[in-house]
Amino acid sequence: MSRGFFLTIEGGEGAGKTTILQGIADWLKTRGWDVVATREPGGIPIAEKIREVILDRGHTDMEARTEALLYAAARRQHLVQKVEPALAAGAAVLCDRFVDSSLAYQGHARGLGMEEVWSINRFAIGDLMPDLTLYLDVRPEVGLTRIRSAGGREINRLDLEDLSFHQKVREGYLLLAQRHPERIVTINAEQPPQQVLAQALEETEKRLKGFSHFRVK
Template sequence: MTDSLKYIPDPTSNTPIVSSSDCVGEGLFIVFEGGDGAGKSTQVARLEQALTEEGYDVISTREPGGTDIGEKLRGLVLEHGQGIIDARTEALIYAASRSAHAEQKIRPALAAGKIVLCDRYIDSSAAYQGAGRNLGTENITQLSLWATQNLLPDLTVFIDVPLDAGRQRTDSRGAADRLESEPDEFHTLVHQTFGELASSGGENYAIVDGTGSIDEVHGQILRAVQRVLKERVA
């Protein structure tokens, strides 16, 4: 299964796969991934605060969402009561939101030299729609690469939390959204896929143990980000 999770360029495309370092400016694109209840939103906020205090120009954003149209699509795909949303329609909604997000918010911020922190990106679609919805991780990854004109993060932080612990955290928050409400079998596939993506991603991934305290998890993430920042100025 691991081979199908690699980013494979479309041989018919004239647009190369790029990281944010290839964009105009000196921006840095950092993505947070993990299953429901991994603590991504909390850690995005902590990292934004820490980097801002160090003098960096930082913005945080999320998927689906991040733009006006993206937030509308977020409500459509995550809220209950929207009627039947089949797997392919769901995948296309996520891709549409991601396309607007990359074009309207992420690329301009990177070109302006900002650090962009994003809660979920392409790996989430590979895990949730590719594996969870059985649409194929490679198919969904290729869709996202097309939608974003092949924009990949400089660093993906995978916060690894055991499935049971993540589900307990999600349940404690109250009402679950459409995807959080899926059965354990679905979330098992999602969690497994995130792990495989991170394990095969090499130095562009940081696998973080998410079972510690908020401060402990933040410390792991900050060290990984500082490593990337030092490499960029070396």
């Protein structure tokens, strides 16, 4: 069986990644794909435990390199235990965040350097990169307002960072999108959700044209 399709969704806090990922997952299922929807950090028990450590609001004194290493460790375990087996079985794997998050958050916003953080993550992921990355672009002040007004969403450690940090995160993502236009597609996530999803589906469909078992019903 041919290798599956690996799609990642990136964006700052409040960009609406979870909603768009679910919409793409539902759409792919109607077109005959086996779909594995997952997230980082997390997706499997070991990585979920690392997630708890990273995002715990009591861990505000976590050092930047420690944070970067924890993300890479969670990513590695998630990759070998969930992502790679699903791709080998021919499934479409949709992941809420992947390596670009580390490059934008720890590499750029934390000031560790994108190349330095990439070296850590290259060790963790080997040569596996997404077939398509959808970057949902939203101004931090808009995204953070969404989070604060949304009922039921837990506020994690990253949500507590000041506005300047989140502005640097967005800056990092935009730099990555400029550097990797063949993989990263930027979508204006300040549009109504249905328009964001429509654009996401259009980009996904275009990229899937090269996959032999893709079919439109």
